[in-house]
Amino acid sequence: EDCIGLPRLWIDKEAHDSIYRLICVVFKRMPRFFYAIADQIYLQLREKKRIREKTMNQSNYETATVMAVHRERYELLAGNEKLYGRLKTANFYHANEIIAFPTVGDEVEITYNENGDSLITEVRPRKSVFMRLNATQGQSDLAVAANFDFVFITMSLNRDFHISKLERYLTVAWQSGATPVIVLTKVDLCEDVSEYLQQISRVAPGIDVFCISS
Numbered sequence: 001e002d003c004i005g006l007p008r009l010w011i012d013k014e015a016h017d018s019i020y021r022l023i024c025v026v027f028k029r030m031p032r033f034f035y036a037i038a039d040q041i042y043l044q045l046r047e048k049k050r051i052r053e054k055t056m057n058q059s060n061y062e063t064a065t066v067m068a069v070h071r072e073r074y075e076l077l078a079g080n081e082k083l084y085g086r087l088k089t090a091n092f093y094h095a096n097e098i099i100a101f102p103t104v105g106d107e108v109e110i111t112y113n114e115n116g117d118s119l120i121t122e123v124r125p126r127k128s129v130f131m132r133l134n135a136t137q138g139q140s141d142l143a144v145a146a147n148f149d150f151v152f153i154t155m156s157l158n159r160d161f162h163i164s165k166l167e168r169y170l171t172v173a174w175q176s177g178a179t180p181v182i183v184l185t186k187v188d189l190c191e192d193v194s195e196y197l198q199q200i201s202r203v204a205p206g207i208d209v210f211c212i213s214s
Helices: 007-011 018-027 033-059 163-176 193-203
Strands: 063-070 073-078 081-087 107-111 118-123 129-132 142-146 150-156 179-185 209-211
Touching: 063 081, 073 107, 073 118, 081 107, 129 163, 150 163, 163 179, 163 193, 179 193, 193 209
Parallel strands: 081 118, 150 179, 179 209
Antiparallel strands: 063 073, 063 107, 073 081, 107 118, 129 142
């Protein structure tokens, strides 16, 4: 009964929010035009509460994308927030098991820490990845980049054009799991582009080829 005339306050009566109850007590015996004031206060409080809860939920990240690798520290993007993370040692260092370390483009699971570096607990499955040989003998290959859709192979139409080199690049691109795209440059300096296109069609049938003047 105390909240007659304050319908929105009545809706949240069961929440037992001290602020709402205080507003109800203050305005319950005042003229009705004060009810509108109470109503506006309530709406503002409710909006602030919604924004606060939304911010808290967004900050409790579980996944992130690796944007850069700085030795043992990783630059991460979670939602619209830039974070930093480090590997959880127990999850990545095993004597008899090879664990993939994160690289640029990886989606990783994290334990979020708002006061410092978050912990990277796992690397999610990759849809594509570039690998390079490890300089340390006996160690597995190192990932350079992950989760990309296309590999653009650029080659100029001059004396640097080598079909055998293009074949090697195509092999690496296909092995990554992404789709290769060939970009031929310096077309404006080439007298007969069709000759190069014929060579490419023999070793890379069906692959998109773009010719540009740069």
